[in-house]
Amino acid sequence: xxxxxxxxxxxxxxxxxxxxxxxxxxxxxxxxxxxxxxxxxxxxxxxxxxxxxxxxxxxxxxxxxxxxxxxxxxxxxxxxxxxxxxxxxxxxxxxxxxxxxxxxxxxxxxxxxxxxxxxxxxxxxxxxxxxxxxxxxxxxxxxxxxxxxxxxxxxxxxxxxxxxxxxxxxxxxxxxxxxxxxxxxxxxxxxxxxxxxxxxxxxxxxxxxxxxxxxxxxxxxxxxxxxxxxxxxxxxxxxxxxxxxxxxxxxxxxxxxxxxxxxxxxxx
Amino acid sequence: xxxxxxxxxxxxxxxxxxxxxxxxxxxxxxxxxxxxxxxxxxxxxxxxxxxxxxxxxxxxxxxxxxxxxxxxxxxxxxxxxxxxxxxxxxxxxxxxxxxxxxxxxxxxxxxxxxxxxxxxxxxxxxxxxxxxxxxxxxxxxxxxxxxxxxxxxxxxxxxxxxxxxxxxxxxxxxxxxxxxxxxxxxxxxxxxxxxxxxxxxxxxxxxxxxxxxxxxxxxxxxxxxxxxxxxxxxxxxxxxxxxxxxxxxxxxxxxxxxxxxxxxxxxxxxxxxxxxxxxxxxxxxxxxxxxxxxxx
Numbered sequence: 001x002x003x004x005x006x007x008x009x010x011x012x013x014x015x016x017x018x019x020x021x022x023x024x025x026x027x028x029x030x031x032x033x034x035x036x037x038x039x040x041x042x043x044x045x046x047x048x049x050x051x052x053x054x055x056x057x058x059x060x061x062x063x064x065x066x067x068x069x070x071x072x073x074x075x076x077x078x079x080x081x082x083x084x085x086x087x088x089x090x091x092x093x094x095x096x097x098x099x100x101x102x103x104x105x106x107x108x109x110x111x112x113x114x115x116x117x118x119x120x121x122x123x124x125x126x127x128x129x130x131x132x133x134x135x136x137x138x139x140x141x142x143x144x145x146x147x148x149x150x151x152x153x154x155x156x157x158x159x160x161x162x163x164x165x166x167x168x169x170x171x172x173x174x175x176x177x178x179x180x181x182x183x184x185x186x187x188x189x190x191x192x193x194x195x196x197x198x199x200x201x202x203x204x205x206x207x208x209x210x211x212x213x214x215x216x217x218x219x220x221x222x223x224x225x226x227x228x229x230x231x232x233x234x235x236x237x238x239x240x241x242x243x244x245x246x247x248x249x250x251x252x253x254x255x256x257x258x259x260x261x262x263x264x265x266x267x268x
Numbered sequence: 269x270x271x272x273x274x275x276x277x278x279x280x281x282x283x284x285x286x287x288x289x290x291x292x293x294x295x296x297x298x299x300x301x302x303x304x305x306x307x308x309x310x311x312x313x314x315x316x317x318x319x320x321x322x323x324x325x326x327x328x329x330x331x332x333x334x335x336x337x338x339x340x341x342x343x344x345x346x347x348x349x350x351x352x353x354x355x356x357x358x359x360x361x362x363x364x365x366x367x368x369x370x371x372x373x374x375x376x377x378x379x380x381x382x383x384x385x386x387x388x389x390x391x392x393x394x395x396x397x398x399x400x401x402x403x404x405x406x407x408x409x410x411x412x413x414x415x416x417x418x419x420x421x422x423x424x425x426x427x428x429x430x431x432x433x434x435x436x437x438x439x440x441x442x443x444x445x446x447x448x449x450x451x452x453x454x455x456x457x458x459x460x461x462x463x464x465x466x467x468x469x470x471x472x473x474x475x476x477x478x479x480x481x482x483x484x485x486x487x488x489x490x491x492x493x494x495x496x497x498x499x500x501x502x503x504x505x506x507x508x509x510x511x512x513x514x515x516x517x518x519x520x521x522x523x524x525x526x527x528x529x530x531x532x533x534x535x536x537x538x539x540x541x542x543x544x545x546x547x548x549x550x551x552x553x554x555x556x557x558x559x560x561x562x563x564x
Contacts (some may be wrong), residue, residue, distance in 0.1 A: 006367040013364050017387045017443055020398035081293035088286025096290055100297045105494065107501020107545075109518035110538050113525055114304035117311065117535070137300050140293065191389075198391040201503055205522075214393050221397065221508060234394040241390045249382055 021238055028231040046232040056233070059216035063197055066128055066212060070135035071192035077136065078143025078188055079181075085144070086151040097144075104141040108201040111138065116205055126208030134202035139192040146191060150184025150255050151177075183255025190248035194241055213237075311535035321531060329536030339520070339537070346516040347544070349431055350500040353438040357495050358488060360439070361446035365487075366480075368447075369454035381451070388444040396508050399437045434509050438499050445498075446491040453487025454480070485559040489552045497545050517541050 031041035050056065084090070085097050103111055115134055124130060154177065162172040178185075200214040207215060217233065220226045312329055315322045333339050368380045387395070457480060465475040503518035512519075517537065524534035 006363060006371060010364045010367040013360065013443075014383060016440070017384065020395055020440070021387055021390060024394070024398060077293040077296055080289055080291075084286050084290035084293075088282055088289065090283040090286030090290065093286070096294050099302060100290075100293055102297070102301060105497050107498055107518065107541070109501045109503050109521055110305075110308075110542065111301070113521055113534065113538055114308040115300060116525070117531060118304040118307050121307065133300060136296070140296070144293070194389055198389075198393070200393045205526075214391065217391075217393050217397065218504075218508075221400075230397065234391070234397065237394060238390045242386060245382075245386060245389050253378070 024231060024238060025235045028228070028235040030228075032228075046228040050229040050232045053229070055211065056216060059211045059213045062128055062210055063213040066131050066135060066203070067193045067196040069132045070139055070196040071189045073132070073136045074139040074143045074192045075147075075185060075188045077140045078147045079185070081140070081144040082147035082151050086148055086154075100144060101141045103138045104145075108138065108199075112202045112205040115202075119206070126206055126210075128207070128210055130206045130208070131203050131210070131212065134206050135196045135199060138199065138202065139195050142191055142195060143188040146188045146252070147181065147184050149252075150181040150187075153255075154180055181255065183251040187248040187252040187255065190244045190251075194244050194248075197237075198241070308535040308538055311532050312539045313536075314532045316530040316532040318529075329533050330540070332533060333536055333540055342515055342517060342520050343540070343544075345431065345514065346500050349434055349438070349516060350496055350502075352435045353442065353499045354492055354496045356435065356439045357442050357446040358450075358491050361443060361491065362450055362488070365447045365450035365454055369451055381448070384447055385444050388441075392441060393504060395441060396437060396504050399433075399440070400509055430510070431514055434505050434514065437505050437509050438502060441505075442495045442499060445494050449490035449494060450484060450487040453484040453490070457483045482559060486556055489556045489559075493549055493552055496548060500545065501541060 028046055029042055029044065031043035031045070081097070081100050085093065090096075112134060115130075115137075119126065119130055158176055158180075159172055162176050163169075167175065198214060200218060203212045204215050204218065211219070217230055220230050311321060313325050313327070315324045315326065315328065333343075364384070368377060368384075372380055461479055461483070462475055465479045466472065470478065500516075501518050502516065503522065506512075506514060506516040506519050510516075515523075521534050521537050521541075524530045524537060528534075
């Protein structure tokens with residue numbers, strides 16, 4: 001009795017969570033300029049209209065450059081941070097790790113404005129590069145979190161065995177540790193890429209006059225006629241996000257299975 | 269003596285290699301996070317003249333913030349909105365977290381968690397767009413339903429552009445954030461405690477009230493903080509759902525920093541926001557400590 005009431009609630013809750021995402025493709029294929037029920041017919045016109053926009057292609061290219069660079073840089077920084085925090089004890093550890101993880105909870109507006117103040121202060125022109133700097137800062141905590149769980153489940157005796165067999169710390173890292181945490185690294189790359197592609201505030205304020213995907217979408221809000229093609233774009237983006245996340249989840253689980261750990265659930 | 273110094277050296281070398289390893293990440297965070305935040309902090313005591321910072325140490329900006337009624341109104345609105353969002357998300361999330369932790373078989377738990385987290389990872393701006401256009405819009409789902417069941421004859425104009433719509437959008441956006449910490453806390457509860465409670469004659473409801481709920485409080489408090497902090501600084505929802513008519517702190521910071529070019533006042537507002545966030549966090553962390561002590 002109690003069980004089924006709770007289960008019903010949980011399912012209603014999931015429907016509430018997914019409602020917008022489910023409505024998105026419905027209206028993206030709907031043959032009407034007005035976003036409203038009842039639906040009037042099936043069309044792929046909005047997708048082809050979207051395809052003809054040059055500005056969109058530039059935005060996609062910029063976003064791809066930013067997301068790939070941020071994901072690679074943040075994952076590298078994440079490897080350092082996660083390895084240090086799981087393997088070593090060092091002075092001021094809580095403070096240092098707290099600072100590294102801070103962007104996860106600090107409002108993005110404050111991060112972007114304080115970066116903007118200092119960038120303008122020392123005269124750095126706003127460009128794709130400044131967006132990358134910001135995105136690396138906000139995605140690093142996620143990389144550290146994912147990689148920490150990968151490093152945590154490593155058996156320390158494997159490493160000691162390698163030392164005993166005459167490997168140097170560097171070759172041990174390359175031959176033993178890296179292959180074992182590789183799934184974590186892949187998962188971190190994918191998550192950081194997804195966050196960076198979707199991020200708006202930093203891209204908007206630190207981008208100067210460069211347009212990236214999220215800023216492009218934001219700009220289209222002002223034109224009601226463009227709404228259906230934005231929905232088409234949104235459908236593709238959401239599909240892509242779900243695909244990347246599923247791959248990331250697959251690698252995360254495989255990583256845990258590989259090192260013999262226990263699956264404790266989600267990403268965070 | 270010799271023994272102690274060897275241990276000292278080992279510990280020292282561990283500390284040194286740990287610090288060396290963490291340094292690239294730490295230096296990045298210091299240069300791009302700590303230094304900018306410190307600059308904002310310094311700016312907040314300066315003055316702004318025609319967009320230039322004049323180093324004239326004073327509390328003028330803070331006095332302005334705490335006396336100007338329009339600034340007070342926005343601060344108060346941000347607090348109300350983010351507290352309502354926090355209350356709604358945490359209350360709605362708790363039963364879901366409880367269900368996944370206690371009633372879903374262990375092998376299916378991560379699938380449930382994965383399903384819950386997916387919407388969070390899809391583009392925030394697209395989700396806000398959907399709320400505005402499809403659900404809350406003039407011809408949107410809510411108006412269609414209301415007209416369909418005959419509550420109103422004409423679409424309601426007022427659904428958009430108000431604090432209620434903002435609260436709904438934000439509560440939806442941050443829902444997964446609230447579930448995860450509560451779930452983690454519930455998972456840690458020793459199930460034999462619950463059995464003991466029931467063996468000793470407590471009803472299920474009383475067991476929940478006296479055992480499960482207090483033990484899961486750290487997760488609830490983490491959920492409160494993890495939802496409250498980003499929502500109070502949200503920029504997109506007030507801008508798009510509120511249509512610029514109901515600005516919150518982040519929008520005010522933008523206006524001061526960029527449109528008015530008053531970086532000193534903008535910095536002071538940013539520092540005030542961080543101060544509010546800190547005070548709320550400390551209050552809740554103290555509450556958490558009380559709960560942890562009560563358990564012992």
